[in-house]
Amino acid sequence: MAERRRRVRTFEWSTAVIAAISVAAxxxxxxxxxxxxxxxxxxxxxxxxxxxxxxxxxxCLIAAFVTRLLPRExxxxxxxxxxxxxxxxxxxxxxxxxxxxxxxxxxxxxAFLLLGADVGTAVAFITAWNLLGYNRALIWELPFFxxxxxxxxxxxxxxxxxxxxxxxxxxxxxIAARGGGDQWT
Amino acid sequence: MDLIHxxxxxxxxxxxxxxxxxxLTAAVRSKALFREGAFEGLRDFAxxxxxxxxxxxGSGYIAAVMPQDLVGHWIxxxxxxxxxxIAAACGAATPGGAVVGFSIGAAAxxxxxxxxxxIAYTTAWSLYTIQRLINWEIHMMAPRVVWLRAxxxxxxxxxxxxxxxxxxxx
Numbered sequence: 273m274a275e276r277r278r279r280v281r282t283f284e285w286s287t288a289v290i291a292a293i294s295v296a297a298x299x300x301x302x303x304x305x306x307x308x309x310x311x312x313x314x315x316x317x318x319x320x321x322x323x324x325x326x327x328x329x330x331x332c333l334i335a336a337f338v339t340r341l342l343p344r345e346x347x348x349x350x351x352x353x354x355x356x357x358x359x360x361x362x363x364x365x366x367x368x369x370x371x372x373x374x375x376x377x378x379x380x381x382x383a384f385l386l387l388g389a390d391v392g393t394a395v396a397f398i399t400a401w402n403l404l405g406y407n408r409a410l411i412w413e414l415p416f417f418x419x420x421x422x423x424x425x426x427x428x429x430x431x432x433x434x435x436x437x438x439x440x441x442x443x444x445x446x447i448a449a450r451g452g453g454d455q456w457t
Numbered sequence: 458m459d460l461i462h463x464x465x466x467x468x469x470x471x472x473x474x475x476x477x478x479x480x481l482t483a484a485v486r487s488k489a490l491f492r493e494g495a496f497e498g499l500r501d502f503a504x505x506x507x508x509x510x511x512x513x514x515g516s517g518y519i520a521a522v523m524p525q526d527l528v529g530h531w532i533x534x535x536x537x538x539x540x541x542x543i544a545a546a547c548g549a550a551t552p553g554g555a556v557v558g559f560s561i562g563a564a565a566x567x568x569x570x571x572x573x574x575x576i577a578y579t580t581a582w583s584l585y586t587i588q589r590l591i592n593w594e595i596h597m598m599a600p601r602v603v604w605l606r607a608x609x610x611x612x613x614x615x616x617x618x619x620x621x622x623x624x625x626x627x
Contacts, residue, residue, distance in 0.1 A: 286554035287508045294515025294560075297522045305521070317517040321510060328509070329502045330472035336498030337479035340490055374589065378597035385602070395606045399613070402583040410472070411505055412555050413579070415513050416563040419465050424627035425576050428620045432580075432613050439609045456602055 324415040331410030335371030342370070344380050351397065352387025359389060360396040360437040367400030367433065371407045382457070391444045391456045396437030403429040512560040519560065520567035532578075534571030541618035544574040548581025548614060551588075558582040572627050577618030584610040 302310040347370055351363050363384070370380065381394040402408075404426060413422045448454040484491040532540040532547075544565075551558050558579065566575045585607045594603045621627070 284508065284554055284556070286557045287511055289553065290515050290556050290560050291511045294511060294518055297515070297518035301518050301521045309521070313517040313521060314514060317514045321513045325506075327469060327472060328505065329499075330469075330476050332502040332505065333476045333495065333498035334472070334479060336501065337476070337483050337494040339497075340494050341479060341482055341486075374593040374597070378594055381602075382598050385599070391602060391605060394602060395609060398606060399584065399610065403580065408555070408583075412509065412559050415509050416516065416559040417566065419468070420461055421566075421572065421575075421627045423464070424572075424621065424624075425579065425617075428576065428617050428624075429580065432617065435616070436606075436609050436613060440605055443605060443609060456605075457599055 320418055321415050324418075327414055328411050331407060335407050338369065338371050344370070344376065344383075348380055348383035348387060351393060352384045352389045354393065355390060357434075359393045360434055360441075363389070363393045363397040363437065364400040364404070364433040367397040367402075368404035368406065370401065371405070377401050385457045390441060392437040392439075392441030394456075395440035396433045399436040400433040403432055508556055512556040513563070516560045516563035517567060519564040523564060523568040525569040528565060529569040532565065532570040532574040534574075536571060536574060537622070538615075538619070540571060540574045541577040541615055541622070544570070544578040544618070545581040545614040548578040548583075549585055549587055551582050551586055553588070558586065573618040573621035576621045577614040580614035580617045584613060 298310065301313065347366050351359065351366055354362050367377075370377070377398065381397050384394050384397065385391065409422055409426060413425070417425075444454065444456065480491060480495065483494050530536070532544050536543070547561075548558070551561060562575050562579045562582070565578065566572065570578075590603060590607055594606075
């Protein structure tokens with residue numbers, strides 16, 4: 273777990289592809305619907321975007337400080353020692369709080385398993401990171417969808433890490449009972 | 458001023474209060490820690506601005522050229538459980554990074570898709586987009602755990618979509 277820095281690359285193929293498609297779509301709108309419609313779409317989206325900028329900035333700063341103040345080794349130790357429903361709840365909170373991309377998250381989940389947490393705990397952690405992480409919600413989801421959509425989306429997703437953790441635990445037990453082994457590391 | 462705006466302001470205050478508290482904690486530990494954190498946070502923000510901007514503005518234009526009746530027919534507000542399932546399958550099949558997933562989701566929402574269907578899409582994209590499972594997760598965790606997690610997660614986007622449909626929000 274030596275890698276600590278969350279690197280954001282300056283160029284990304286995904287963005288380039290979306291940019292190319294957007295330019296083509298923008299050109300079609302301009303030619304088909306005229307200047308007024310072209311500008312109306314632009315200003316509408318820019319308005320939502322600029323409104324969300326302060327929250328995006330806060331999200332980036334929180335992520336950068338949490339990465340430094342909450343070492344991944346500590347998270348792994350705290351969650352790795354827990355079990356039962358408490359373990360799933362703690363894993364869920366940690367998954368929502370810990371910033372970073374897949375490069376950060378999967379090794380932490382792997383470390384839980386090595387430290388003795390059950391597979392349900394690791395699944396709850398990854399599910400919470402995917403669905404409840406403030407990092408992704410603030411920086412990505414908010415400028416695209418606006419606060420009302422994101423708020424309801426997160427509220428709806430709240431129970432899902434617990435459900436996933438409990439189902440993974442039950443499945444692991446069933447697999448072990450049928451002779452599939454209980455080695456998950 | 459409506460409730461949504463009040464909540465938005467409260468969340469903004471909480472977030473920046475959190476930034477202040479974390480920055481202060483870092484500064485108390487060491488000046489270098491504070492400087493590094495502030496620098497990296499602001500640099501990430503600067504790098505992400507154009508990327509998110511491309512996606513947000515792009516999704517508006519993509520929505521405008523999408524065939525609305527086709528989108529509405531398959532994943533519109535009246536497409537129900539079938540639309541939710543289709544949207545979840547699309548989420549699993551979406552390649553590329555965050556900008557792709559969110560651009561498509563936002564374009565679909567602006568272009569006639571229903572909110573429960575879009576929630577199912579983004580939830581599936583977040584949980585088990587196939588490209589991320591194969592490119593990242595499988596190399597960093599025991600494959601057995603990855604497949605178990607993916608299998609368990611299959612119904613979750615559909616549950617989220619149904620929940621959104623039942624409460625009638627957003």
